[in-house]
Amino acid sequence: MDIVIYGIVNSVTLALMALGFTLVYGVCRLPNFAHGSLYVLTGYITWILMNRVGLNYPLSMLGALVITGLIGAAMYQFILVRVRGMAISEIIASYAIGLAILEGLRWGGLKGGTFTLPPFIEGSVDLLGVSVDFQRLIVVAIGLALMALLWLFVTGTKLGLALKGMAQDERAAMTLGIDSDRMAVVSMAMGSVLAGIAALVLLPLGNIVVEAGYNVLIMAVAVCIVGGLGSWTGAILAAFVIGFAQILTIVLVGAHFQVVVALVAIIVTLILRPSGLFGQQKELEERV
Amino acid sequence: MVSEKKDRRKERLDRGIKVRTDGVYAVSSWLEMSYLLAPRLIFILGLLALPVLLYHLPYWQRVLSIICIYALLAIGFDFLANYVGLVSLGGGFYIGVGAYIAALLNTKLGLPPFVTIPAATFLGAAICTLLFLPCLPLRGVYFAIVSLMFPLLAARVIEAFDIFGGTDGILGVDGFGAAWMEQYLLLISVLVVVFVLRRLVDEDVGLVFRGVKDNDQAVKASGINITTYKALGVCIASALGCLGGACLAHSYMWAGISQFALDFSIIPIAATVVGGGGTLIGPVLGCLILVPISELLRDFGTLRIAVYAIILTGFIVFKSEGIMVYATRKYEQLERWVQI
Numbered sequence: 001m002d003i004v005i006y007g008i009v010n011s012v013t014l015a016l017m018a019l020g021f022t023l024v025y026g027v028c029r030l031p032n033f034a035h036g037s038l039y040v041l042t043g044y045i046t047w048i049l050m051n052r053v054g055l056n057y058p059l060s061m062l063g064a065l066v067i068t069g070l071i072g073a074a075m076y077q078f079i080l081v082r083v084r085g086m087a088i089s090e091i092i093a094s095y096a097i098g099l100a101i102l103e104g105l106r107w108g109g110l111k112g113g114t115f116t117l118p119p120f121i122e123g124s125v126d127l128l129g130v131s132v133d134f135q136r137l138i139v140v141a142i143g144l145a146l147m148a149l150l151w152l153f154v155t156g157t158k159l160g161l162a163l164k165g166m167a168q169d170e171r172a173a174m175t176l177g178i179d180s181d182r183m184a185v186v187s188m189a190m191g192s193v194l195a196g197i198a199a200l201v202l203l204p205l206g207n208i209v210v211e212a213g214y215n216v217l218i219m220a221v222a223v224c225i226v227g228g229l230g231s232w233t234g235a236i237l238a239a240f241v242i243g244f245a246q247i248l249t250i251v252l253v254g255a256h257f258q259v260v261v262a263l264v265a266i267i268v269t270l271i272l273r274p275s276g277l278f279g280q281q282k283e284l285e286e287r288v
Numbered sequence: 289m290v291s292e293k294k295d296r297r298k299e300r301l302d303r304g305i306k307v308r309t310d311g312v313y314a315v316s317s318w319l320e321m322s323y324l325l326a327p328r329l330i331f332i333l334g335l336l337a338l339p340v341l342l343y344h345l346p347y348w349q350r351v352l353s354i355i356c357i358y359a360l361l362a363i364g365f366d367f368l369a370n371y372v373g374l375v376s377l378g379g380g381f382y383i384g385v386g387a388y389i390a391a392l393l394n395t396k397l398g399l400p401p402f403v404t405i406p407a408a409t410f411l412g413a414a415i416c417t418l419l420f421l422p423c424l425p426l427r428g429v430y431f432a433i434v435s436l437m438f439p440l441l442a443a444r445v446i447e448a449f450d451i452f453g454g455t456d457g458i459l460g461v462d463g464f465g466a467a468w469m470e471q472y473l474l475l476i477s478v479l480v481v482v483f484v485l486r487r488l489v490d491e492d493v494g495l496v497f498r499g500v501k502d503n504d505q506a507v508k509a510s511g512i513n514i515t516t517y518k519a520l521g522v523c524i525a526s527a528l529g530c531l532g533g534a535c536l537a538h539s540y541m542w543a544g545i546s547q548f549a550l551d552f553s554i555i556p557i558a559a560t561v562v563g564g565g566g567t568l569i570g571p572v573l574g575c576l577i578l579v580p581i582s583e584l585l586r587d588f589g590t591l592r593i594a595v596y597a598i599i600l601t602g603f604i605v606f607k608s609e610g611i612m613v614y615a616t617r618k619y620e621q622l623e624r625w626v627q628i
Contacts, residue, residue, distance in 0.1 A: 031429045033436075082605045088375050091432045092557060093604050095377060099554060100597035107591040214440060221433045256448040263441050266434060267422045 002130050003247055009136045011243025012143035013202060015236050017216045018223035019146065020194030022235040025224065026167045027187035028180075030080065030090055034098030035195055036217030041101055042068045042196035043208040047115050057118065065196045072192025073185050080188075081181060098213070106210040115208040117200070139201050146197065147236060163187055222262040226269045241265070299626045306620045327619070331569065332479060339471040349467055353539055355579045356474035357383075357532035362556035362563075362571030363481055364525035370566035371489050372521035373501030375432040380439035380552035382529020383536060384545075386412040390534035391458040391543035401462055405473075405534045412530025417523040424518045436553075443548040457544025461537050474535055478572060481528060486568050497521060550593060555582065558600040564610025573612055 017039070024032045042064045049060030075097060083089035124133035154160040165173040166183050174180050198216070206212075223242060227234030246261045309320045342348045361379045368374045390408035393399045399407070423434045446452055453459070464470040488494055496517055499507040504514050537543040555578060556571065563574030578596065585592035603610070 031433065079601060079605055083608075087429060088369060089604050089608060091375055091377070091429060092561065093601055095436075096554075096558075096597040096600040096604070098597075099550070100594045100601070103550075103590040103593040103597065107589055107594060218437055218440060221437070225430065225433065260441070260445065263437060266437075270422060270426065270434075 001128050003244075003251055005128070005130050005132060007240075007244040007247040009132070009140055010247050011240040012140045014219055014223050014243050015147070015239035016139070016143045016198040016202065017195075018220040018227075018235050018239060019150070019232075020191035020198070021217075021220040022224050022227070022232060023150075023194060024187055024191035026232070027163050028084075028166070028184040030076075030084070030184070030188075031094065032188070032191060033091060033095035033217065034075065034101065035191070035220055036213035036215070037098040037101035037105075038068055038072060038192045038195040039199040039216045040105060040208065040210060040213040041071070042199040043117060043203040043212075044105060044109055044115070046117060046200065047208060048109075050117075061200050064200070065193050068196040069189040069193040072195075073189040075192075076185050076188040081184070084184075098217070102210050102213045116206075117204045117208065119204040120201075135201075135204050139205075142197070142201050146194070150232070159186065219262060222266055225266050295628050296625045297628055298623055300617070300621045300623050302621055335475050335479060335572075336472075339468055339475070346467070349471060350539075351580060351583050353470055353474055353535070354583075355575050356471070356478050357536050357539075358552075358555050358559060358579055359478050359572045359575040360474075360481065360528045360532040361552060362559040362575055363478070363485065363568055364528035365556045366560045366565055366568055366571045367485055367489075368521055368525040369560070371494065371497045371501060372518060373504075374518060374521065375435075376522075376525065377432050377436040377557070378438040378440075378553055379529060379556045380548045380550065381435070381442055382412065382416055382526045383533035383552045384439060384442055384548040385416055385526070386530030386533025387537035387543040387547045388452055388458070388533075389415075389530070390537045391461045392452065394461050394538070395458055401464060401538045405531065405538070408534035408537075409527050409531040412533065413523050413527035416526035416530065417519055420522050420526075421519060424515050424522065439548040439553060443545045446545055453544070455545060457542055457546075458537075459542055461541045461543060463541045464538055470535070470539055477531060477535075482568055482572065485524075489568075493517075493520075551582075554593060554596055554600070555579065558596045558603075560610075561600055561603045561608070562610060564612030564614070564616075567610075567612040567616070570610050570612030574610070577611075 020038075021032060021035045024030055024035075045064040045067050046060050049055045049063050050057060053060070055063065075094075079097065080090065080093060083093050119133070119135040120138050121134040124131050125137070126132075154164050162173070162178045162183055163186065165176065165178055166180060166187075170180055173183075195216075203212075219242075223235055223238045226242060227236070227238030242262060242265050245265060246258050249257050249261050305320060305323050309324050338352055339349065342352060361383065364382070365376060365379055368376050386408045389412050390401075390404040393404040393407055394401065419438070420435070423431060426434060447455055464473075489497065496507060496512060499512075500514050500517050500521075507514050507517075533547065536547065555575070559574030559578050560571045561574070562578060563570030563572065578599070582592050582596070585595060607614075
């Protein structure tokens with residue numbers, strides 16, 4: 001039973017980490033290597049707003065999300081738009097921005113003492129004989145709610161449909177009057193906010209550390225590769241595959257091997273099915 | 289682009305001397321010969337003279353060794369990114385593999401440095417190529433992502449399984465006998481590598497490499513196996529990295545997890561972008577500029593990585609051609625504004 005429950009928690013965690021990355025990649029084909037640093041940044045801004053500025057918890061979370069969204073949008077508007085379409089430059093530029101944020105934080109912010117965010121509700125509950133703390137349940141609830149909301153947003157609203165149109169065929173979308181650069185800014189802002197939401201629900205489970213940024217980036221990327229870059233269904237499914245694989249490895253083999261699971265998953269996927277479980281790219285043209 | 293005026297544009301013409309030296313008449317006069325030789329000689333002799341010039345500054349002699357190690361890595365990155373089309377964000381992995389192999393051979397088998405360094409170079413290149421082999425069908429973004437994971441995971445695997453000395457690393461590696469030996473070994477390696485690679489990319493095999501980068505479907509259609517060539521490219525680049533790593537292990541007399549660190553992944557990329565990608569000399573120039581800055585910023589800890597990242601972003605967004613390409617253009621061409 002623990003395997004099932006902790007497997008679900010772990011899988012939703014991974015899905016939360018990956019949602020923003022896959023959104024940005026899906027809409028504007030931009031691998032946002034600064035994803036992990038936006039995650040840590042949101043946690044840090046929340047901490048600052050709470051402990052230095054003195055806002056209450058919900059308000060500072062909201063503030064942090066808004067700020068992260070703006071940073072994400074600004075990052076695209078002022079920097080990444082200039083290298084759009086040059087694959088190598090996009091990777092290097094976004095990776096460099098992410099590094100600047102993370103290492104800047106390590107130098108100037110996150111040092112001396114531990115930085116923690118309080119859980120939303122203290123305590124734990126017995127669920128089918130397994131004790132699970134409320135925060136983990138909230139993670140699952142928010143994760144599932146977020147996926148549902150995103151689905152509604154993409155299928156129901158005009159903006160969501162515009163994003164979807166761009167993801168499917170940018171040129172055709174532009175002929176229908178969808179401003180591709182503006183949509184890209186919107187998607188970067190949304191991707192950053194999604195990274196932020198993931199940070200806010202996940203960080204109370206541990207400390208805010210710089211290393212989390214790299215971990216989140218790696219896990220997000222692993223999930224997206226296994227699921228097929230740019231596919232949401234694939235990403236969510238891959239999150240469950242990797243999530244359960246990790247928990248099973250911990251239980252059956254040992255906690256040490258957990259770090260290798262993601263890499264093995266990627267390599268196996270690449271060998272067996274290079275475009276991922278639900279890849280939208282044609283195998284020959286895009287990846288291989 | 290910058291000073292855009294409506295009715296004029298910039299015209300670029302090759303200098304006369306450049307055109308003359310392209311042909312067989314290049315050796316007909318001292319002027320033309322020196323036009324060809326001067327930049328090359330300045331580069332080669334300048335590098336060779338550096339240890340002598342820094343004779344009274346032992347600290348900067350060490351920096352010189354580090355510059356060369358980064359330069360080897362950066363040349364590998366430049367070659368892989370601009371000639372084979374594989375962006376490898378995990379340069380630290382090559383350094384780490386080279387350092388660990390050299391350290392293990394030296395401490396466990398007692399082999400001297402002049403055996404362990406070549407051994408680590410070739411063995412490391414083989415190991416890196418084997419590990420990257422499953423990822424080689426990938427292109428662009430996908431390869432970059434996977435290569436980024438290698439050094440991070442390697443460090444964690446060593447930490448988790450407590451192999452190769454775990455978090456302490458391998459201590460007691462033999463050092464080089466004398467400082468000048470270390471520096472000249474590295475400097476000459478850099479020069480030889482630049483010399484060989486610049487010629488290699490003009491050979492037939494270089495043509496195939498560029499084909500793999502620009503249009504791998506066409507290369508495939510010609511009946512050439514692109515994975516073989518990508519593996520060859522990774523093998524060359526990782527050999528350079530492992531050579532640097534092996535020298536690093538002997539230079540610091542230590543091999544450890546921090547050799548998988550981010551510095552080794554980000555500085556070569558920054559150096560390549562600043563120096564000028566695709567020139568193979570640009571990365572060396574970039575290292576000569578960036579690594580001393582890094583040493584000056586050492587007191588600020590990880591801030592220096594942030595500084596690099598900002599320099600890198602600035603260059604890639606605003607001046608993506610790099611210093612070397614810019615300088616070559618100025619050296620070979622006249623620029624003037626013409627009325628349209």
